[in-house]
Amino acid sequence: MADIQTAKGVRDIPPVEKALKNKVVNVLTSVFELYGFRPLETPILERYETLSAKFAAGEVSDALKETFRLTDQGERALGLRFDLTVPLARYVAMNPTLKMPFKRYELGQVFRDGPVRLGRYREFWQCDVDTIGSTSMLADAEVLAVVSRVFSKLGLDVVVKVSNRRVLNGILVEAGVTDCERAIIAIDKLDKIGVSGVSKELSERGFSAKQIEGIFKFVKEGVSLKELQKGVKNAEAVEGLKELEELFLYLNSMGVTNVLFDVSLARGLAYYTGTVYEAVLRNGVFRGSLAGGGRWDNMIGNFMGSKLQVPAVGVAFGLEPIMDVLKMEQKVLGESVVQVYVLPIGVVQEGLMIVEQLRAKGIPAEVCLGKKGVSKNLDYASALGVPYVVMVGEDELKQKKVKLRDMKTGTEQLLTVNEVVKKLK
Amino acid sequence: MADIQTAKGVRDIPPVEKALKNKVVNVLTSVFELYGFRPLETPILERYETLSAKFAAGEVSDALKETFRLTDQGERALGLRFDLTVPLARYVAMNPTLKMPFKRYELGQVFRDGPVRLGRYREFWQCDVDTIGSTSMLADAEVLAVVSRVFSKLGLDVVVKVSNRRVLNGILVEAGVTDCERAIIAIDKLDKIGVSGVSKELSERGFSAKQIEGIFKFVKEGVSLKELQKGVKNAEAVEGLKELEELFLYLNSMGVTNVLFDVSLARGLAYYTGTVYEAVLRNGVFRGSLAGGGRWDNMIGNFMGSKLQVPAVGVAFGLEPIMDVLKMEQKVLGESVVQVYVLPIGVVQEGLMIVEQLRAKGIPAEVCLGKKGVSKNLDYASALGVPYVVMVGEDELKQKKVKLRDMKTGTEQLLTVNEVVKKLK
Numbered sequence: 001m002a003d004i005q006t007a008k009g010v011r012d013i014p015p016v017e018k019a020l021k022n023k024v025v026n027v028l029t030s031v032f033e034l035y036g037f038r039p040l041e042t043p044i045l046e047r048y049e050t051l052s053a054k055f056a057a058g059e060v061s062d063a064l065k066e067t068f069r070l071t072d073q074g075e076r077a078l079g080l081r082f083d084l085t086v087p088l089a090r091y092v093a094m095n096p097t098l099k100m101p102f103k104r105y106e107l108g109q110v111f112r113d114g115p116v117r118l119g120r121y122r123e124f125w126q127c128d129v130d131t132i133g134s135t136s137m138l139a140d141a142e143v144l145a146v147v148s149r150v151f152s153k154l155g156l157d158v159v160v161k162v163s164n165r166r167v168l169n170g171i172l173v174e175a176g177v178t179d180c181e182r183a184i185i186a187i188d189k190l191d192k193i194g195v196s197g198v199s200k201e202l203s204e205r206g207f208s209a210k211q212i213e214g215i216f217k218f219v220k221e222g223v224s225l226k227e228l229q230k231g232v233k234n235a236e237a238v239e240g241l242k243e244l245e246e247l248f249l250y251l252n253s254m255g256v257t258n259v260l261f262d263v264s265l266a267r268g269l270a271y272y273t274g275t276v277y278e279a280v281l282r283n284g285v286f287r288g289s290l291a292g293g294g295r296w297d298n299m300i301g302n303f304m305g306s307k308l309q310v311p312a313v314g315v316a317f318g319l320e321p322i323m324d325v326l327k328m329e330q331k332v333l334g335e336s337v338v339q340v341y342v343l344p345i346g347v348v349q350e351g352l353m354i355v356e357q358l359r360a361k362g363i364p365a366e367v368c369l370g371k372k373g374v375s376k377n378l379d380y381a382s383a384l385g386v387p388y389v390v391m392v393g394e395d396e397l398k399q400k401k402v403k404l405r406d407m408k409t410g411t412e413q414l415l416t417v418n419e420v421v422k423k424l425k
Numbered sequence: 426m427a428d429i430q431t432a433k434g435v436r437d438i439p440p441v442e443k444a445l446k447n448k449v450v451n452v453l454t455s456v457f458e459l460y461g462f463r464p465l466e467t468p469i470l471e472r473y474e475t476l477s478a479k480f481a482a483g484e485v486s487d488a489l490k491e492t493f494r495l496t497d498q499g500e501r502a503l504g505l506r507f508d509l510t511v512p513l514a515r516y517v518a519m520n521p522t523l524k525m526p527f528k529r530y531e532l533g534q535v536f537r538d539g540p541v542r543l544g545r546y547r548e549f550w551q552c553d554v555d556t557i558g559s560t561s562m563l564a565d566a567e568v569l570a571v572v573s574r575v576f577s578k579l580g581l582d583v584v585v586k587v588s589n590r591r592v593l594n595g596i597l598v599e600a601g602v603t604d605c606e607r608a609i610i611a612i613d614k615l616d617k618i619g620v621s622g623v624s625k626e627l628s629e630r631g632f633s634a635k636q637i638e639g640i641f642k643f644v645k646e647g648v649s650l651k652e653l654q655k656g657v658k659n660a661e662a663v664e665g666l667k668e669l670e671e672l673f674l675y676l677n678s679m680g681v682t683n684v685l686f687d688v689s690l691a692r693g694l695a696y697y698t699g700t701v702y703e704a705v706l707r708n709g710v711f712r713g714s715l716a717g718g719g720r721w722d723n724m725i726g727n728f729m730g731s732k733l734q735v736p737a738v739g740v741a742f743g744l745e746p747i748m749d750v751l752k753m754e755q756k757v758l759g760e761s762v763v764q765v766y767v768l769p770i771g772v773v774q775e776g777l778m779i780v781e782q783l784r785a786k787g788i789p790a791e792v793c794l795g796k797k798g799v800s801k802n803l804d805y806a807s808a809l810g811v812p813y814v815v816m817v818g819e820d821e822l823k824q825k826k827v828k829l830r831d832m833k834t835g836t837e838q839l840l841t842v843n844e845v846v847k848k849l850k
Binding site for chain 1: 463
């Protein structure tokens with residue numbers, strides 16, 4: 001086989017990186033469960049009909065265009081899931097007796113046959129937390145508390161920008177804008193290109209000077225809920241502001257202090273219906289979103305083709321950007337899973353007994369499996385980043401001790417196995 | 426959408442079952458890491474060329490026939506991986522500077538477009554542990570120690586049957602058998618159909634009475650290594666027996682006592698080259714294999730098209746059968762992730778503070794998100810199997826206490842939040 005490679009747009013996660021990923025996943029899932037979210041696993045293979053149903057009413061989305069399609073031996077049309085939301089909607093629709101609220105989380109691979117560029121893969125992980133079946137702002141507050149606690153446990157100083165789609169929609173309507181989606185695409189860039197940039201783009205998109213003035217009357221950096229409540233008249237916006245007020249009341253009770261109102265936050269996706277939010281580093285080199293979500297009350301009902309609304313609110317964490325930031329901020333170094341490498345010198349069986357003693361105490365330990373010399377073995381342990389090496393030969397055995405080498409400093413100590421356990425624990 | 430269902434042959438894992446699966450996975454991975462195996466993640470999408478390369482030399486395997494095939498937008502031929510071994514071989518081949526021995530584990534979905542029947546799905550998990558690059562029986566012993574410790578941590582009384590492919594091959598050659606694979610298919614059924622059944626099948630398969638007699642001279646229940654070492658002359662078998670002797674020496678040093686020699690153990694797969702093993706319940710209703718593996722020294726070299734041998738030894742755990750057995754033996758019940766459900770009665774904000782206090786102490790807690798009455802809320806908590814409910818209203822707040830209800834017994838106690846924490850920890 002001349003040409004050994006991965007498929008285009010996918011990659012292997014080597015051990016050091018996968019160990020870090022596992023750590024992040026453990027933090028995430030432990031917080032999710034702390035807040036009463038339960039794990040769900042949906043399959044990667046879905047009927048193509050299911051994947052395409054979401055969009056039956058609206059335009060064909062990018063995600064659907066990028067769906068990997070395949071058939072099974074019965075010529076059934078299948079696809080690889082492109083997100084975890086459609087499978088969730090299908091699961092809820094298939095299980096009408098599900099107790100509500102249904103609070104679930106899911107982590108797993110999703111697939112998009114799109115253009116490949118740096119940091120964008122055709123197979124990547126999503127990590128979703130959602131509460132289905134509650135219209136209460138308590139559910140929104142809880143999801144935001146999860147976001148806040150996840151990042152605090154990861155040691156990242158994050159601010160969560162929050163708004164409500166109805167506030168921006170109402171302001172736009174009040175400003176005489178009819179095609180809100182088109183305006184929002186420009187407003188979404190306020191962070192990056194400022195008022196003048198957005199004004200220019202709105203003007204290019206055909207909005208009048210009066211409309212643009214109407215928009216920037218309220219859409220400005222640092223505008224508070226209170227100011228808007230005094231100024232904005234539109235009924236939809238007033239409703240949205242009321243929800244935000246209730247949300248902040250609950251967040252306050254929960255001790256969540258890093259959520260800030262940001263009127264310009266729009267989030268691209270058309271399906272959000274109320275609260276929207278996005279977590280970003282407070283002072284970071286990385287400006288992108290680490291987590292984002294909101295309320296999406298219409299999608300499950302639409303999916304089921306029913307007039308019934310099935311309310312939902314949730315958040316998706318970006319595993320890849322979170323890992324990139326942790327690596328940049330060196331919050332989590334690529335640590336070795338293995339704490340000690342045991343190297344028996346001529347006393348294999350005694351070496352095995354010692355390594356088993358260490359493992360029995362819960363210390364991840366590796367033992368020499370080859371016949372190479374001491375220096376080659378030290379090279380191996382060093383290359384894998386194992387912090388300690390235990391060496392044991394006839395001399396040490398006579399003294400009922402082992403030699404413990406600190407791989408960072410190179411110092412060696414003669415210790416009993418119990419002393420080694422104490423040092424490594 | 427009239428017809429909402431999963432694709433044929435796949436399924437959702439609902440929260441109670443997924444929580445159990447996560448527990449099993451945590452036990453497995455913690456033992457793997459204790460023994461110095463490192464996590465690896467390979468993609469689900471592979472080039473079809475890679476998936477089919479393994480079999481270039483031999484016959485087309487069932488796994489390859491059952492491969493889900495698809496193409497990307499560049500019309501590249503892809504497939505969904507059907508096991509974790511081919512991706513491992515590709516990873517090793519693509520990373521020539523990998524430090525050896527390379528000890529890795531991987532868990533994840535694999536796909537086979539085969540017939541669907543009870544317990545057999547088209548998308549299922551595999552869980553593999555392998556050491557690449559060591560020919561030492563130490564590596565084999567270590568994998569067996571992992572198997573032994575995993576099941577002891579899961580509370581399952583398992584016996585691991587072990588043999589060496591060269592022993593059986595040698596015995597067959599000594600009995601005048603030339604087509605060993607054909608004979609092994611019959612011998613593999615000794616457990617199920619006994620000596621008479623296997624004799625009959627061998628005879629039907631065209632083996633002579635003399636050959637069959639030669640086989641059963643050594644292939645019999647309970648035959649020991651020592652007996653075979655006295656009787657068997659074939660050089661290949663002698664070599665296999667020597668390896669087994671060394672293996673048991675190491676297992677003894679490691680304190681592994683549930684590994685037993687079983688000469689009839691063959692394992693179907695053609696690629697095993699030395700040690701083979703299989704874990705089964707000692708006295709169980711379930712007779713199938715819970716884990717199995719062996720030494721496969723030729724595959725990676727063949728895959729790379731090189732004359733160089735890349736030795737490998739490993740084991741695959743069957744997540745689904747393990748979970749079935751745990752459920753049957755009621756070793757792990759479907760426990761609720763959530764330990765307590767907090768129900769504020771008219772005091773939402775104080776309720777939020779209390780639930781956050783519990784979470785801060787590490788107690789997974791859910792809070793009422795709706796406006797339903799007390800009995801509906803108790804029904805909800807009960808349906809989800811949450812063991813305790815905290816109720817709090819004006820009266821309790823005045824006394825700086827909450828009411829803790831034990832959902833099993835129905836008894837209620839008036840306690841401070843700290844007392845609740847102590848009770849639930």
